[in-house]
Amino acid sequence: MGFLVAWLVALLLVAEPLRNSGRFTMADVLAHRLAQRPVRTAAGTSTIVVSIFYLLAQMVGAGALVALLLGASGEGARRWIIVLVGLVMVLYVTIGGMKGTTWVQIVKAVLLIAGTLLITILVLNKFDWNLSTCSAPPPTRAARAGRSSNPGSSTARTAPPSSTSSRWAWRSSSARPDCPHILIRFYTVPTAKAARKSVNWAIGIIGAFYLMTIALGFGAAALVGSKAIIASNESGNTAAPLLAEEVGGGAGSTGGAVLLAVISAVAFATILAVVAGLTLASSVSFAHDLWANVIRKGATGEKEEVLTAKIAAVVIGGISIVLGIFAHRLNAAALVALAFAVAASANLPTILYSLFWKRFTTRGALWSIYGGLVSSVTLVIFSPVVSGNPKALFPRTSFDWFR
DSSP: OHHHHHHHHHHHHHHHHHHHHTOSSHHHHHHTTSOHHHHHHHHHHHHHHHHHHHHHHHHHHHHHHHHHHHTOOSHHHHHHHHHHHHHHHHHHHHHHHHHHHHHHHHHHHHHHHHHHHHHHHHHHHHTTTOGGGGGSOOSOHHHHTTOOOOTHHHHHTTSOOSSHHHHHHHHHTTSOOOOHHHHHHHTTSSSHHHHHHHHHHHHHHHHHHHHHHHHHHHHIIIIIOHHHHHHHOTTOTTHHHHHHHHHTTOTTSHHHHHHHHHHHHHHHHHHHHHHHHHHHHHHHHIIIIIIIIIISTTOOOHHHHHHHHHHHHHHHHHHHHHHHHHTTTSOHHHHHHHHHHHHHHHTHHHHHHHHHOTTOOHHHHHHHHHHHHHHHHHHHHTSTTTBSSTTSSBTTOOOOOOO
8 A cells, every 4th residue: 555655745745836836737847947848858758658557557447347347258358348448538538628527536536435435334344343353254255155265365465575676666666656647736726725725635535545445455355255356357456346246235136236336336437537637637748748848849829739638638548548458467556556656756756856956957857757767667668567477468478577
């Protein structure tokens, strides 16, 4: 959970200064006191790369969720589901724009907290409000099928790994970034006071949500069982919906079917909101930073910029869909961690230096962005996530440098 929780600290550091800068994108903040074209090129490139990594995770999660609801198990069916879901999401972003994206995120937040709270209460009730009793769960689908439902193995997998490279990867994942779709929101609030208030609310709500996911994780391991989860999706992406079905009464029951449908709808709305925010942030960055200020050198109008942003949204969404087709075997949470690692390497140091270090220069900004971006992406490309094992992005090749 470290890489998720750490971003709340980053928000405390940058939210108010970003709002006070009076700028719209990350590149605007950097270009305010540094050379325009090179800094905008670097910041725009970083924003697009991070967004594509993050979008990839959302496409994989959406494909797994819809495949569960439709009962599709073959790889071909999952790939087509990713394509169709991706097209729907890209179409929504292109038509809805910032206002539509904002409303989806508001509705999503309410539904997500309410749904997670309901499942957490039902899980805790199963164990007499004591998570330590998860090691001896009541008879459930996993137990009835004769499968082991000991969550100890799941807990053990969260401990720091043994190899040196794996330990460093585990530690570095707690350095949470400033992702583009989050940063862009601080440029739209009316006052610095509103920015501080937004951060305080976010810390409280998100912190409570992360605490509840502990119960969901242990509950899924104990009540559903790892074998049943993997049988549904080899990467474990359907654990939460299966848990909802189980605590609602089990497969075939009315309560189980209702809870499965409700939680799946909430999860899909969450994915839609994230995809909308990411696509919007990356397309705006391309249109505003790269196209209008670097390629066209300011000789653009508002209509041209909006049209360019919509075209960029389609292209970026298409790239994410194609990558999602290859990555459907990967765990969505692990893909999110990779996106966070790239953003933490390229964006966060640059923003902090720009806001709090008066001697920060254009050369420093370029080294900070490109250095973090190239090093992190290179390590991801030559990691076992991309090649070298059956669940990798390219399972039939092997060019991984470390494990």
